[in-house]
Amino acid sequence: MALVIAIDLIVVACLVALTLTKGFERTLPFFAFLVILLPGEARIDIGDLFMLTTTRVVIATLAVLYIVFGNLNPQSQRNDKLPLKSLLLLYLGWCAVSTIDSIVFTTSLKVVVSMVLDFYILYYVYFKSVSRVETIHKIFAGCIAALVVCCVFGVVERFAGWRVTHLFPEVTHRFTAGQGGLLPESGRIQSTFPHAILFGNALALGIPWALYLLDMAKTQARKVYLWVAIILMAYNLYKTQSRGPWLALVLSLLLLFLFSQGNIRKHLGVVLLLVISGLIIRPGVLETLKNTYFATLNPDSPRGSSYQYRYQLMRVGMRALARDFGRSLWGFGPESFYYVGLEAEVPATGHIEKLESCDSAIVEIMVDTGYVGLLLVAVLLIKAALFSLRGFARVAKPANLLCLIFLISIVAYGFMMLSVQNFGWGQQSYMLWIILALSMGYPRLMRSESVPKQDDVSGLAGIRG
Numbered sequence: 001m002a003l004v005i006a007i008d009l010i011v012v013a014c015l016v017a018l019t020l021t022k023g024f025e026r027t028l029p030f031f032a033f034l035v036i037l038l039p040g041e042a043r044i045d046i047g048d049l050f051m052l053t054t055t056r057v058v059i060a061t062l063a064v065l066y067i068v069f070g071n072l073n074p075q076s077q078r079n080d081k082l083p084l085k086s087l088l089l090l091y092l093g094w095c096a097v098s099t100i101d102s103i104v105f106t107t108s109l110k111v112v113v114s115m116v117l118d119f120y121i122l123y124y125v126y127f128k129s130v131s132r133v134e135t136i137h138k139i140f141a142g143c144i145a146a147l148v149v150c151c152v153f154g155v156v157e158r159f160a161g162w163r164v165t166h167l168f169p170e171v172t173h174r175f176t177a178g179q180g181g182l183l184p185e186s187g188r189i190q191s192t193f194p195h196a197i198l199f200g201n202a203l204a205l206g207i208p209w210a211l212y213l214l215d216m217a218k219t220q221a222r223k224v225y226l227w228v229a230i231i232l233m234a235y236n237l238y239k240t241q242s243r244g245p246w247l248a249l250v251l252s253l254l255l256l257f258l259f260s261q262g263n264i265r266k267h268l269g270v271v272l273l274l275v276i277s278g279l280i281i282r283p284g285v286l287e288t289l290k291n292t293y294f295a296t297l298n299p300d301s302p303r304g305s306s307y308q309y310r311y312q313l314m315r316v317g318m319r320a321l322a323r324d325f326g327r328s329l330w331g332f333g334p335e336s337f338y339y340v341g342l343e344a345e346v347p348a349t350g351h352i353e354k355l356e357s358c359d360s361a362i363v364e365i366m367v368d369t370g371y372v373g374l375l376l377v378a379v380l381l382i383k384a385a386l387f388s389l390r391g392f393a394r395v396a397k398p399a400n401l402l403c404l405i406f407l408i409s410i411v412a413y414g415f416m417m418l419s420v421q422n423f424g425w426g427q428q429s430y431m432l433w434i435i436l437a438l439s440m441g442y443p444r445l446m447r448s449e450s451v452p453k454q455d456d457v458s459g460l461a462g463i464r465g
Helices: 002-022 024-037 054-072 085-100 105-129 133-160 196-216 220-239 243-259 264-281 283-297 302-322 325-330 361-394 401-416 427-448 460-464
Strands: 043-046 050-053 343-345 352-354
Touching: 002 024, 002 043, 002 054, 024 054, 024 105, 024 133, 024 427, 050 054, 054 105, 085 105, 085 325, 085 361, 105 427, 133 196, 133 220, 133 427, 196 220, 196 243, 196 264, 196 401, 196 427, 220 243, 220 264, 243 264, 243 401, 264 283, 283 302, 302 325, 302 343, 302 361, 325 361, 361 401, 361 427, 401 427
Parallel strands: none
Antiparallel strands: 043 050, 343 352
């Protein structure tokens, strides 16, 4: 507990000091750095009522600083109408309805409260506070710097078998060892994230962001730093052994190649050459990828069983909702999946077992808040994606490239929701809400300023603002 308290005091002091010396908006990149880096294990349990994580301390500090100092910047979007407001309130209200009839009322109520405190406040503050495109670039730089630090921890974990979260009390996450591959001998790395798949999720988002910053960078030192970051993130992504994030990254880079312009295509060519070189130098990598592919198609293998497990989840979840019309509308209550007691045949063994892991955000949202809740989340993400798509079509080149990055990030995140419960927990969830806020505010910023072709973007310097 002493270590957690010390970390809390340090991060709060840094946020306050940055705000007083640089202004509130300049703290946003450092805040992004913190919420991605800080593990969920850094927390203080206050009985059964509340769990005070360091991330929540950081968010609370950000909210207070925004109230006190957020209105000092006349160029901020403080008085602008909040995009997606109606959808967000409607989804929150529907979660409240679901909570009323929840099979675990207290747990569901905590989830609804934490949704507001953890994500809605983050979305609101980021949208209202960002007044310059330069700040968006620095926020990206802060996110990349956090992922680089996580990747360094991942390398240590890979070769030394020691995880930085071992410094904190052990926390039981939603994935079981059998489903999540959390056993030490599995060889999967997760750094400060709750699970290897979630770490892979974040890296799949971060690599396109780094490529965007690389296209913007002016100095050779920054380019070298970003290339090192890309290579380090790609290595860690491979070592997470997470097929969903692998495919999401391929999808993202393909879309980026097809619709981008300028140097990004050249950089993607370099990435492809590096991948091919790596496969030639280390033929075991190609063999691993081939074995993973064929194992996925084999239902009797652990990987094939895991792949089939996602389909089982969908079928079992739909059957559970079909038993009652009310449940099909509002579900069993937020965070209730783990208490419903759903059972299914495990493909690898043929035995009927209780489903203790939900490896699909779509299935969990569906079971927790019904088809209406799932529809609201889908509309939220689709509306944000279409907004960025319109921005890409209407904003002049090369400034529309950032709209493409936003669009790719949202699409990739939605794709990964098929194979992992990544909505509402884990550091990658904060990345999603930051992207939503920035994507909705960017067109307005473009109308208020002229963006140069090359921006002053830095790595670690961007964190400090």
